[in-house]
Amino acid sequence: MTARLRPERILPALAWPRHWADGGLRGDLLAGLTVALVMIPQALAYAKLAGLPPQVGLYAALLPAVVAALFGSCGQLSTGPVALTGLLVGASLLPLAGGDPERLIGLALLLALLSGLIQLALGVLRLGWLLNLLSMPVLMGFVNAAALIICLTQIPALFGIALAQDEHLVMGVVHMLTDNRDLHAASVAFGLGTLGALLTMKRLAPRLPGVPIVVAASTAASALLGFEAGGGDVIGHIPQSLPALSLPPLRPELAMTLLPAAFVVAMVSFMEAASSAKLISGRTRQPWDQDQELIGQGLGKVAAAFTSGMPVSASFSRSALNYASEARTGLSSVVTAAIVLIVLLYLTPLLWHLPKPVLAAVILQAVSGLIDLKVLRRAWRANRDDGISAILTFIATLAFAPNIQNGIFTGLILTLALMVYRSMQPRVVQLGLHPDGTYRDLHRFGLTHPDPRVVIVRFDSPLTFVTAASFEDGLLRAARAQPDVRTVLVSAAGINEIDATGLYTLAGLIERFHAQGQSIAFCGLKKQVIDAMERDGLWPRIADIAAYRTEQQALRALLHKPPAATPT
Structure with a gap:
């Protein structure tokens, strides 16, 4: 019998006798x-x-x-x-x-x-x-x-x-x-x-x-x-x-x-x-x-x-x-x-x-x-948005008293609003080769682009209707980051999900880059994202420059062959 069908699953009290050995009943x-x-x-x-x-x-x-x-x-x-x-x-x-x-x-x-x-x-x-x-x-x-x-x-x-x-x-x-x-x-x-x-x-x-x-x-x-x-x-x-x-x-x-x-x-x-x-x-x-x-x-x-x-x-x-x-x-x-x-x-x-x-x-x-x-102060130190939510909930609960339920509704709505706001502004950074051999934030660590013809971009968020605009802006900025950019390489390990809006935005960017003589390549794509691209029919168009596992592998391949043509 499976755990889901066990009587103890319905009535946990049936398991009490097992705990009464060794003085458990007396306790x-x-x-x-x-x-x-x-x-x-x-x-x-x-x-x-x-x-x-x-x-x-x-x-x-x-x-x-x-x-x-x-x-x-x-x-x-x-x-x-x-x-x-x-x-x-x-x-x-x-x-x-x-x-x-x-x-x-x-x-x-x-x-x-x-x-x-x-x-x-x-x-x-x-x-x-x-x-x-x-x-x-x-x-x-x-x-x-x-x-x-x-x-x-x-x-x-x-x-x-x-x-x-x-x-x-x-x-x-x-x-x-x-x-x-x-x-x-x-x-x-x-x-x-x-x-x-x-x-x-x-x-x-x-x-x-x-x-x-x-x-x-x-x-x-x-x-x-x-x-x-x-x-x-x-x-x-x-x-x-x-x-x-x-x-x-x-x-x-x-x-x-x-x-x-x-x-x-x-x-x-x-x-x-x-x-x-x-x-x-x-x-x-x-x-x-x-x-x-x-x-x-x-x-x-x-x-x-x-x-x-x-x-x-x-x-x-x-x-x-x-x-x-x-x-x-x-x-x-x-x-x-x-x-x-x-x-x-x-x-x-x-x-x-x-x-x-x-x-x-x-x-x-x-x-x-x-x-x-003190927990309010700790929340503020850990994350300003959390601190704001905690403090405003505290103030609203006092202000609405005796109708204190309005205070927690205020905090709940504020939390959800801040969560949506944060998700609409994902982290999009350009990467350079760090002395430790990894590719890290180019501007934060004072690094340079790995090659005049390639710009690497890391996108740390699901690619959905909430983040598609930020993804598009980040890739367009990367395409203008250097005079001779031919390929924007997306380091996609942080993309855990892609929805219909993300696929539509990505397809439009591929067409736009192709029209201006550039291309978009990917490394580190996860299986669930590739599966969505296959169902959408996008994967066959980009598979030859999107199956790289690491930035280094992608650079070696991209810099030794011209970008693949992308059919419209």
Whole structure:
């Protein structure tokens, strides 16, 4: 049976038992417990970030996490609510909900369904490569801006202040900070105290589960000190029940409205998952399948849509914790979901007194690690176009907030435009003989033409409708480079492809050169280019001066015989 037809190809979880030898099962069980301790407070916090009730975050950590683990290709990925997806959900849906909590939940379910179907379709059709159109500089520009926006949105909650709705999120936060309203002292104490404790534990005791320890201590302190009675904002009641089966509002007009946001959620959330999978697979030396992971993540989102959840993704921090805890397979995610289920059914009363400023501190501590402005500088140093894309995406995301999906669309369009612009200006250089025996850029190295009768031109690009004009200009310049030029020799090793426009342009140049007593010769042509010339009927006309393999071979032949006549 071929690899494509194996049951493990359809359901990767069938391969889990092979990894449980030599303590692998024990590692999965312990990793699942460890990740669950972090998942529970994060699920509550990221549901709050999306503007949804806290139990929605716990629901999204149940069946969606299990489904993604069963069908995904990387066993260490931990799927559930994440900060970036939570921000995208809130930014996309809060303006449409109009303050109606039930409508907001329905929109979240529909967004989960649409984004999941997009990922599922890309995975089934093996089209995961399309996500590579989102370049890393654009993604990092967006992630940095989004992380900064998340931090800004949590500052009011950290101080116990309600952030007023504003058309421009950043300006709304600025107005809040400059307003002379009174802060809630207890909220400030809990928020800053929790943030300080989390940062201290991360620095001094990084191996300890700092988030659950600090959250548990803060909840106990809130109950003992009467934080809620003093006007503090707490989580309150969380239903002790399984998530109800849900049906997203399947209305065409709503689906069309949410489709751009769903595309962004699908793209950004999978890039986060792919980053984790690439890092982990590089360390474990276990392969991962991009398209299979799209199927797993897509099915996880679809499961969330029908179990009262929210759009989910693989968390970079929880996946890293899963790997560090020696998880081998997706069983660790099943264990995590089981522990979340136990908490949801029996222990939610213990979460009543959890202060919301504490959740804001959890979000700030988790998201602050995403801010890395050095990557923008590195992108600028590596390539100015990449630097421009990264910086403009960063600025656009901040400018469009809370509609941050417009920021990544701006970066995507800019990246594609710059890619087309670069491809329209390929490198066309004339070559001379270098002292090391190779033919290199004549002008850069101060070389001379190998002979008054021949000019060598190297074309470093496919010869297509995008580059045909540049190819024509380069050959015409070469034909005028010396007074006695009889042949322009094209060093064609860089031409990987030729299309109909390239063939038409080349045929026209051959006729033009022949009419003025010159010819075009080739060396280093690749098989796929020769095949295209044969299908077009051009090859028989030029074969005798186009089959040379190297510049030296071509020069020896061309300088000892007159150019071949080219019939019209």
